Amino acid sequence: MPESTEVRRPVITPVRVVIALCLIAPLVAMVWVSSYAKIDPKLxxxxxxxxxxxxxxxISTALTMVAYKLWQHDQRSRPATPAAGSASRDKKGGASK
Structure with a gap:
């Protein structure tokens, strides 16, 4: 039997926006070379x-860790889709129609 080919749009939540910002901030900081292309102040x-x-x-390490933990939390808090549950049940030898 053909499986459902329903396309679900990604859900944009505030947590996912924070995750994206955590991952984009280091990139922007390093690509914007003119902001740090100087000698002073010396440390x-x-x-x-x-x-x-x-x-x-x-900073990138810390932000990546935060993004990963937020992603894990986001995935655990999302409800399981019924279609995914029935498909996995069929593969495990459960009853199918």
Whole structure:
């Protein structure tokens, strides 16, 4: 039997917007080179250009972790779709029509 080919549009929620911002912020910070292409202020003798990028390595790690945890929470809180539940039941040897 043909399965339902219903196309569901992605749901945009505030949590997903925060996830997107967490993932886009490091990209924007690193692509906008003119904002950090300078020598001063130095931090322990290291020019701003270098320590700014190294700081973003840590910030990116933290933001990616936050995005991942939010995504996990978002996926757990979403209700299971009935179509997906019946399809998995059929594959496990459950009764089918």
């Amino acid at each position: 322990g003798g290291i020019p701003f250009f270098y320590w700014y990028q190294m700081l973003w390595v840590l």
